[in-house]
Amino acid sequence: MKTFTRRSLMLAGGKVALMSALVGRLYYLQVLQSNEFTMMAEENRISLRLLAPPRGRILDRFGAELATNRQNFRVVLIPEQTRDVGDTLQRLGQFVRIDEHDVERVLREVKRKRGFVPIPVVENLSWEEFASVNVRSPDLPGIQLEVGWTRDYPFGEMLAHTVGYVASVSERDLQEDNDSLLELPGYRIGKSGIEKTYDKLLRGKAGNSRVEVNAFGRVIREISRVDGQPGRDVVLSLDVALQEYAMHRLDGESAAVVVVDVHTGEVLSLASNPGFDPSAFNIGLSNKYWQSLIGNKLKPLTNKAVAGVYPPGSTFKMVVALAALESGAVGPGHTVYCPGHMQLGNHRFHCWKRGGHGTLDMASSLEQSCDVYFYDIAKRIGIERIAEMASRFGMGHELGIDLAGERSGLVPTKEWKQAVQGVAWQKGETLIAGIGQGFMLATPLQLAIMTARIASGLAVTPTLARRHDAPVAPSLGISHASLSVVREGMNRVINGKRGTARGARIKEEGWEMAGKTGTAQVRRISKAERARGVRKNEDKPWEERDHALFVAFAPVNEPRYAISVIVEHGGGGSAVAAPIARDILIEAQRLDPLGRPGRERFADLAADGGGSGG
Structure with a gap:
């Protein structure tokens, strides 16, 4: 009987010790570390995304625009919204010109990215092309139309060597410049001329958008938005x-x-x-x-x-x-x-x-x-x-x-x-x-x-x-x-x-x-x-x-x-x-x-x- 009692006490003591350790751990996690874990959970739920600011203009000495921004009508594809990506692209090609190179690029990106991530198909559509696709969008599953901005050179070849041009960011650019703007999809930087010399001045400062996402990264809603600071204008001595x-x-x-x-x-x-x-x-x-x-x-x-x-x-x-x-x-x-x-x-x-x-x-x-x-x-x-x-x-x-x-x-x-x-x-x-x-x-x-x-x-x-x-x-x-x-x-x-x-x-x-x-x-x-x-x-x-x-x-x-x-x-x-x-x-x-x-x-x-x- 005494032996039984002694064993019961030892077992009870062990249980009390284990319960004490468990309660202590729960107290540590839920009370002492609550702020840290709340922040971690918030970070998983809330995604902060950069917003590209409008690029500054390049002007002549009297204010004529030599480089500016114009609306960019573009088409993007959301793969999960269409059963057959190839068929959708083929139908889209009846209304706008899509190069074979673009088709191959889209198919590659479909395999690499999640189904809800938009993939650019064609950009810089004319208003007529944009309207034509918009009218037929119910028959083009997965196709969405967007309006963004692209760089415009009103004087074209006449000032190409001086004003220069912008182009896509290269791997070398990413290595040499730690500006987070360069990591945005489709972002353009100055590659020659004044566009290159004063690129950082023209870029401006990025804005940001706080969005709620689910466990797979899908955007549920936008919580807040802070627009960026537009790039500075550069005034040239040229007439x-x-x-x-x-x-x-x-x-x-x-x-x-x-x-x-x-x-x-x-x-x-x-x-x-x-x-x-x-x-x-x-x-x-x-x-x-x-x-x-x-x-x-x-x-x-x-x-x-x-x-x-x-x-x-x-x-x-x-x-x-x-x-x-x-x-x-x-x-x-x-x-x-x-x-x-x-x-x-x-x-x-x-x-x-x-x-x-x-x-x-x-x-x-x-x-x-x-x-x-x-x-x-x-x-x-x-x-x-x-x-x-x-x-x-x-x-x-x-x-x-x-x-x-x-x-x-x-x-x-x-x-x-x-x-x-x-x-x-x-x-x-x-x-x-x-x-x-x-x-x-x-x-x-x-x-x-x-x-x-x-x-x-x-x-x-x-x-x-x-x-x-x-x-x-x-x-x-x-x-x-x-x-x-x-x-x-x-x-x-x-x-x-x-x-x-x-x-x-x-x-x-x-x-x-x-x-x-x-x-x-x-x-x-x-x-x-x-x-x-x-x-x-x-x-x-x-x-x-x-x-x-x-x-x-x-x-x-x-x-x-x-x-x-x-x-x-x-x-x-x-x-x-x-x-x-x-x-x-x-x-x-x-x-x-x-x-x-x-x-x-x-x-x-x-x-x-x-x-x-x-």
Whole structure:
């Protein structure tokens, strides 16, 4: 009996201990840890979803919309609402065009995603297509229609290289940018041009939606919504009316035009022809269109204005003249006799004018673009002085414009050639550099800035985004006397009796321009070819024709606008590029974007880590 009692007590004690442990655990979970578990349960029930904000607009200096947002009519499929996805897609294809690629993509996503998750089928439908599908939606099980937003470029190809485009987020983008917006399905980011440079400014801040979901992730209801902060507008220095005229004036040529304010460096027109359709990268690039772009010998994807590099030819002669004047090696009255060539050792360097120009001083040599004159002064001052002056005028290095892909061009030196080619510099190469040929390379943007600096005497740098706090450009540190000699020579190129571009002069009083022609060879003319007689450009294959160049500023007496024009394989600068520059400068002075009041509200780029470059 005692044994039984003792066992009963031990069993009862064990039960009490177990019950105590159980009660303690329940107290710990339900009382002490109640807040934590409530929060965990709430997190399973409540889902927080990001909402993409509207992307900021890109505007010209007068408020014209260069990139904006428009309604995007799209069709999505909810797989669980149709018995046969393939049959539904086939029926839908009777009313809207669905590529085989899209059908395959939808079928793949149906296998990967839950049945209630909407899958995009087609986007950017016209209103007629959208209405047609909407009317027939009862006969299209699983098909739903949505209205969203997509990026729109009203001026298309005309501004594609400058404004750029948006496209889908890549794996690399996700690795380099931790912004959660990038993980949203169908989100687009800037991939080129201003869209890329100021992408984070244009994105805005995400909103969020709190929704109740069941255990499978299906949305039951929306609990609350906080709209995001729209992206900031970016106001550019461009005048879209001038840009439109410049592109029209290029008339299908493979060419580039840059127009800048000579006092601030603001870019008023940045034209590169041919262009491309920026919307194609946003809504989906077909293989056929992509092949047409990369297979085009005119290279429509290249922004020739900032990434095209060309021998500057005779447009470089002003820099050589200033290097000679500022070094004191020669004065403006220095004369050279041109018989049509110069002999250096056993090699003959030819002037473009076979019979020669006779005796010329510096202004006359610019007026008539005498090569022999510049051979002479290049030999006197050497390549290092030429390179130093070229650098002061923005050549041989990037200028820092707010566009990706800018190239630096090339201003050769003895050290550069030894390092790159492993051979010594030759005296004859200095002569060739003196007329902007040989290794010398420049972009149209650099030539426009060079011209603006000559016109103003200021070290202006190019900018596309307008700023209210733009610093005043410093002086170049070049004497007024030297600049006056070069400006007079450029004036006589257009308005002198023997100027190489006198046929392209502006006749409107007070609007006259000063400029310089340039014709850059793309291949060396052999001695045998010269003996047979050099072929005319029109008789050569397009790829072997000379590049046509022209730079200018206007008005002559009070410079405000500077321009550079390059027509690839266009022939002579005076015949092809100069008339284009003349017409654009006339239009610039007629429109007068610098004289008309622009927008007061500029994007505060500095606060967001942006800048105008330079």
